[in-house]
Amino acid sequence: MSISYLNLAIPNAGELVEVAQGVFWLRMPLPFDLDHINLYLIKDGEDGFALVDTGIGTKQTETLWEQIISALDTPITKVIVTHMHPDHIGMAGYLVEKFRVPFYMSHDEYFVGRAISAGPRGASDWQDQEYLVRCGMSKKELTEAQKNRQRSKGIGSLVKPIPLQFTRLSAGDTLTIDNENWLVIIGKGHSPEHVSLYNANSNILISGDHVLPHISPNIGVYNTEPNANPLKQYLDTLPQFTELPSDALVLPSHKQPFYGLHTRVNELINHHHEHLDNLRVFCQQGKTIEQCLPVLFKRKLNSRNIYFAIAESFAHLNYLYFTGECSRHINAEGQFIFTLK
Numbered sequence: 193m194s195i196s197y198l199n200l201a202i203p204n205a206g207e208l209v210e211v212a213q214g215v216f217w218l219r220m221p222l223p224f225d226l227d228h229i230n231l232y233l234i235k236d237g238e239d240g241f242a243l244v245d246t247g248i249g250t251k252q253t254e255t256l257w258e259q260i261i262s263a264l265d266t267p268i269t270k271v272i273v274t275h276m277h278p279d280h281i282g283m284a285g286y287l288v289e290k291f292r293v294p295f296y297m298s299h300d301e302y303f304v305g306r307a308i309s310a311g312p313r314g315a316s317d318w319q320d321q322e323y324l325v326r327c328g329m330s331k332k333e334l335t336e337a338q339k340n341r342q343r344s345k346g347i348g349s350l351v352k353p354i355p356l357q358f359t360r361l362s363a364g365d366t367l368t369i370d371n372e373n374w375l376v377i378i379g380k381g382h383s384p385e386h387v388s389l390y391n392a393n394s395n396i397l398i399s400g401d402h403v404l405p406h407i408s409p410n411i412g413v414y415n416t417e418p419n420a421n422p423l424k425q426y427l428d429t430l431p432q433f434t435e436l437p438s439d440a441l442v443l444p445s446h447k448q449p450f451y452g453l454h455t456r457v458n459e460l461i462n463h464h465h466e467h468l469d470n471l472r473v474f475c476q477q478g479k480t481i482e483q484c485l486p487v488l489f490k491r492k493l494n495s496r497n498i499y500f501a502i503a504e505s506f507a508h509l510n511y512l513y514f515t516g517e518c519s520r521h522i523n524a525e526g527q528f529i530f531t532l533k
């Protein structure tokens with residue numbers, strides 16, 4: 193089954209479009225290259241709507257939410273967040289506070305989200321500096337990165353204060369919304385314990401960022417855990433989605449609702465294996481993480497997306513390091529050099 197998209201006009205910012213009976217698609221703007229996020233509202237009896245993901249915590253999203261809430265004229269009954277990235281969790285605190293309703297997340301996403309939005313609290317940043325050096329960034333890029341860091345107000349500025357209480361979603365749990373059961377499926381690699389929701393009755397998968405059409409979710413090794421192996425986690429947690437029916441309607445967090453779940457999952461798996469194969473050839477002579485960027489990215493990278501690209505390159509190289517295919521050592525400049533054995 194090839195990929196096909198729902199024959200629906202993309203909703204304007206703040207507009208609700210019914211994608212299946214009782215399930216509504218809502219788009220919110222993002223101030224990034226990827227300029228939107230999809231949120232989903234599920235009719236929850238006569239009481240209102242359960243909401244999946246919330247939008248980034250900016251004034252613009254808040255204004256849109258104010259308009260939506262007054263137009264809806266029924267309350268939000270539950271706030272469910274797939275993972276802790278600011279475009280998903282950003283407005284959760286605002287909405288939970290406004291409606292005083294339960295807040296659902298997986299354990300790891302909730303606590304990582306709280307930790308990251310709280311910031312370093314004055315902890316020394318030598319390890320962040322070391323991370324950038326290990327990635328193979330030049331002196332000029334390092335100085336630029338440092339300036340950006342001083343300028344940026346951190347992720348916390350894009351996330352409203354996270355509620356102090358949550359209800360845990362774990363793999364295999366069932367979340368009931370208006371007598372409909374949604375199975376909790378956990379994916380790893382894009383984020384620590386990402387929640388997708390599957391309704392067998394309506395054959396709908398809310399896939400969050402774990403399975404996206406058109407684009408491949410960012411899989412990155414970041415400064416907090418340079419020995420992470422998120423690509424292995426991602427590749428390990430993708431195949432479970434091929435156990436769902438191939439004709440499920442997939443509601444992703446970016447781009448458009450689509451059919452062709454199995455095809456897309458296999459495309460994503462193949463995409464990463466292709467990158468790994470190309471790196472196996474490229475790293476026959478030792479390479480830094482930054483030197484590998486052209487192997488993974490054909491497009492020109494700018495100062496906004498290079499950080500994610502470096503993290504993605506790191507993830508692929510760590511994968512090869514942990515399978516034992518590549519060695520990883522530190523050169524005189526303090527950079528990691530990955531060499532095929």
Ligand SMILES: [Zn+2]
Nearest residue numbers: 275277382401
């Ligand atoms: Zn994400």
